[in-house]
Amino acid sequence: MTIKTYDVIIIGGGIMGSAAAYYLMQADSSLSVAVIERDPSYARASTTLSMSNVRIQFSLKENIQVSQYTFEILDRFEDEMTIEDRRPKIYYHRDGNLFLVDQQNQRAAEKAFELQKKLGCRIEWWSAEKIKQQYDLYEPGNLLGGTYGPDDGHIDAYAMLMAYKAKARFLGAVYLEDDVTRIKKAGGRVSGVSLASGQNLSAGFVVNCAGAWAAQIAATAGVELAVIPIKRQVFTLDTAVKPAGPLPLTVLPSGMYFRTETGGIILLGKSMVEDPVGFNFSWDEKRFMEILWPELAEFVPAFDRLKLIRGWAGLYAVNTLDGNAILGQWPEIKGFYLANGFSGHGLQQAPAVGRYLTELILDLPNALDLGIFSPARILEQKPLSEGGLV
Ligand SMILES: Cc1cc2nc3c(=O)[nH]c(=O)nc-3n(C[C@H](O)[C@H](O)[C@H](O)COP(=O)(O)OP(=O)(O)OC[C@H]3O[C@@H](n4cnc5c(N)ncnc54)[C@H](O)[C@@H]3O)c2cc1C
Numbered sequence: 001m002t003i004k005t006y007d008v009i010i011i012g013g014g015i016m017g018s019a020a021a022y023y024l025m026q027a028d029s030s031l032s033v034a035v036i037e038r039d040p041s042y043a044r045a046s047t048t049l050s051m052s053n054v055r056i057q058f059s060l061k062e063n064i065q066v067s068q069y070t071f072e073i074l075d076r077f078e079d080e081m082t083i084e085d086r087r088p089k090i091y092y093h094r095d096g097n098l099f100l101v102d103q104q105n106q107r108a109a110e111k112a113f114e115l116q117k118k119l120g121c122r123i124e125w126w127s128a129e130k131i132k133q134q135y136d137l138y139e140p141g142n143l144l145g146g147t148y149g150p151d152d153g154h155i156d157a158y159a160m161l162m163a164y165k166a167k168a169r170f171l172g173a174v175y176l177e178d179d180v181t182r183i184k185k186a187g188g189r190v191s192g193v194s195l196a197s198g199q200n201l202s203a204g205f206v207v208n209c210a211g212a213w214a215a216q217i218a219a220t221a222g223v224e225l226a227v228i229p230i231k232r233q234v235f236t237l238d239t240a241v242k243p244a245g246p247l248p249l250t251v252l253p254s255g256m257y258f259r260t261e262t263g264g265i266i267l268l269g270k271s272m273v274e275d276p277v278g279f280n281f282s283w284d285e286k287r288f289m290e291i292l293w294p295e296l297a298e299f300v301p302a303f304d305r306l307k308l309i310r311g312w313a314g315l316y317a318v319n320t321l322d323g324n325a326i327l328g329q330w331p332e333i334k335g336f337y338l339a340n341g342f343s344g345h346g347l348q349q350a351p352a353v354g355r356y357l358t359e360l361i362l363d364l365p366n367a368l369d370l371g372i373f374s375p376a377r378i379l380e381q382k383p384l385s386e387g388g389l390v
Pocket of ligand 1: 011012013014015016017036037038039042044045046047048049050051052053054178179180181209210211212213214217232233234313314315316339342343344345346347348349
């Protein structure tokens with residue numbers, strides 16, 4: 001049987017795999033790139049189950065720079081992804097992000113704010129009074145204030161994914177509906193993959209974009225990846241009192257966050273230590289009713305009357321070393337690249353990740369050096385400073 005050969009095989013066709021395929025094809029249209037995705041409905045992909053938030057508000061320089069690039073891309077994304085007369089719409093709502101500050105997180109918030117300012121970001125420090133003025137439903141209580149990013153906001157994640165996928169295919173990338181069961185290597189190099197359908201494919205480059213499933217597939221190449229799937233839940237609320245206008249993604253010091261969504265509803269979530277590890281997608285009404293609602297109603301008393309419409313659960317691919325991206329070639333296997341462990345903030349990083357992977361694979365100069373996210377730090381057990389789990 002002949003073995004089909006590609007230049008690059010990408011495992012997983014979510015936002016990372018599709019962005020990587022697009023940037024590779026855009027850089028060199030003569031490449032042969034195959035994206036293997038086992039579920040083209042993306043029902044369990046983190047991309048489609050995310051809160052779709054984009055923000056400048058990080059505390060690690062490179063994460064901020066990645067977001068600066070994302071903002072730049074989002075401004076021209078719909079033009080760039082247009083195919084003939086088909087122009088996608090990703091509904092970028094710049095409703096802002098408001099990170100609330102109390103005494104406990106004050107120092108960290110000030111430090112991050114100064115760094116964002118230094119890097120030229122649009123970011124504002126709001127007093128508790130200003131918060132109340134802007135959003136009169138909020139009850140800041142003992143809060144000291146908050147940091148507000150006016151360019152932060154949200155997009156339609158599914159539309160962004162479909163746009164990257166369509167453009168990548170238009171430029172020549174191939175999407176195969178199949179399950180990668182094994183990564184193959186020979187003499188210290190990656191050599192291809194085996195598929196559940198029985199096919200074998202060969203390639204000089206294999207990129208792991210398998211999201212929450214990344215460690216499973218990496219293990220077939222003998223790579224132990226510190227990435228675990230953790231269930232996160234989001235709730236959809238219909239409040240009796242409607243805010244006068246859009247609410248920014250508002251993040252309480254406890255980590256609970258909420259924002260308005262189209263149709264006057266509120267989306268709310270919170271990462272909690274007891275969130276289970278594993279591939280579990282059930283959501284729990286009681287968690288909202290008994291734990292999150294009282295906390296929400298304390299900060300927004302008008303939300304003491306609401307209807308829980310529905311909820312959903314998706315998986316964070318959590319990098320247990322430091323909660324940040326693992327990006328680049330695995331030091332022990334030439335040609336095996338990782339784009340994993342985004343731990344809850346990967347959607348917004350996809351443009352920079354796709355471009356950077358392309359530069360590494362094609363040996364092009366880096367527009368932005370993301371070497372800090374190198375997989376070598378996993379082997380060396382050297383964590384980065386930013387937690388980045390929101
Ligand atoms: C509830 C929730 C809220 C979030 N909110 C935000 C947010 O507001 N902003 C933000 O930036 N990020 C957010 N994230 C994180 C973000 O969704 C992820 O970091 C990002 O989508 C990861 O993209 P990915 O392509 O790596 O993974 P995925 O989208 O999960 O795609 C991986 C794909 O790989 C496929 N796959 C896996 N293994 C195989 C295999 N062996 N063979 C073939 N196919 C395979 C899967 O079917 C899947 O489609 C959130 C995540 C969750 C769960």
